Amino acid sequence: DAGVTQSPTHLIKTRGQQVTLRCSPKSGHDTVSWYQQALGQGPQFIFQYYEEEERQRGNFPDRFSGHQFPNYSSELNVNALLLGDSALYLCASSEGQGSYGYTFGSGTRLTVV
Amino acid sequence: GQQVMQIPQYQHVQEGEDFTTYCNSSTTLSNIQWYKQRPGGHPVFLIQLVKSGEVKKQKRLTFQFGEAKKNSSLHITATQTTDVGTYFCARIGNFNKFYFGSGTKLNVKP
Numbered sequence: 001d002a003g004v005t006q007s008p009t010h011l012i013k014t015r016g017q018q019v020t021l022r023c024s025p026k027s028g029h030d031t032v033s034w035y036q037q038a039l040g041q042g043p044q045f046i047f048q049y050y051e052e053e054e055r056q057r058g059n060f061p062d063r064f065s066g067h068q069f070p071n072y073s074s075e076l077n078v079n080a081l082l083l084g085d086s087a088l089y090l091c092a093s094s095e096g097q098g099s100y101g102y103t104f105g106s107g108t109r110l111t112v113v
Numbered sequence: 114g115q116q117v118m119q120i121p122q123y124q125h126v127q128e129g130e131d132f133t134t135y136c137n138s139s140t141t142l143s144n145i146q147w148y149k150q151r152p153g154g155h156p157v158f159l160i161q162l163v164k165s166g167e168v169k170k171q172k173r174l175t176f177q178f179g180e181a182k183k184n185s186s187l188h189i190t191a192t193q194t195t196d197v198g199t200y201f202c203a204r205i206g207n208f209n210k211f212y213f214g215s216g217t218k219l220n221v222k223p
Contacts, residue, residue: 033211042201042213043156056210090155101146101158102211 004029004105006091012111013081019110021076025093026103032074033102034066035090043090049074050096078110086112117145117204119214127222132189134217136202144205145185147176150216151198159187192221 005024013019025032031050035043045058049068063079072093078085088109092102118137126132136145144163148156160169162178162185169176175188189196199216206212 035213042215044213045211048211058210092156101161102156103158104148104155106155 004091004093004103006105006108008108009106010109012113015081015083015112017081018077018079019081021089021091021108021110022073023076023091023105024073029093029095029103030072031094031096032068032072033092033094034074034076035092036060037088037090037107039087046076081112083112086110116212117202117214119202119217121217122215123218123220125220125222126192128194129191132192132196132219134187134200136185136214138183138204141182142185142204145178146203147185147187148201148203148213149198150201154198156201192219194221194223197221
């Protein structure tokens, strides 16, 4: 039973570029959430996808967008990258709204230079 | 707001000593979840507490939910080096938005 898989594991981008991160949820999970974790901080909620729609959104600008596919996998897109976007991006999947805990992927370490 | 506050930010203990981290909210929580993140790793779900005054145990770990459902604690008895990591509490807020505390980083000296 595969857990949550994320790709790529590491990425270096230049300021102003665009990036796409990918996530495959744990088998049996239908909800995907994305988090940004800066060094030494707790994960910050970006948004959540369920039934291919963005259901909830945290305090992130429109430069952050996403998508969920019919197989429940998801993408996170960030446009016009800023140096401050450098962080670990975590994908978490759950059954429904996460009332029974989230399963996190290993994350994508994004560095913007 | 809907954030949860965690204290302490850091804790250094000698192996065998006990450790406790606290999670506090200004508003009543419908539930609280606890996660552990090893250095360089990702958060791993430990437990969820739902009921007022609830106490749950996992081996050396004891989780408690306050009577008023505004605070929670995680206590580790006789720490081991494998307990090293950052412990986060998290809540599901309004409209099912998920909020993590800032975490307590535990270092255990052998």
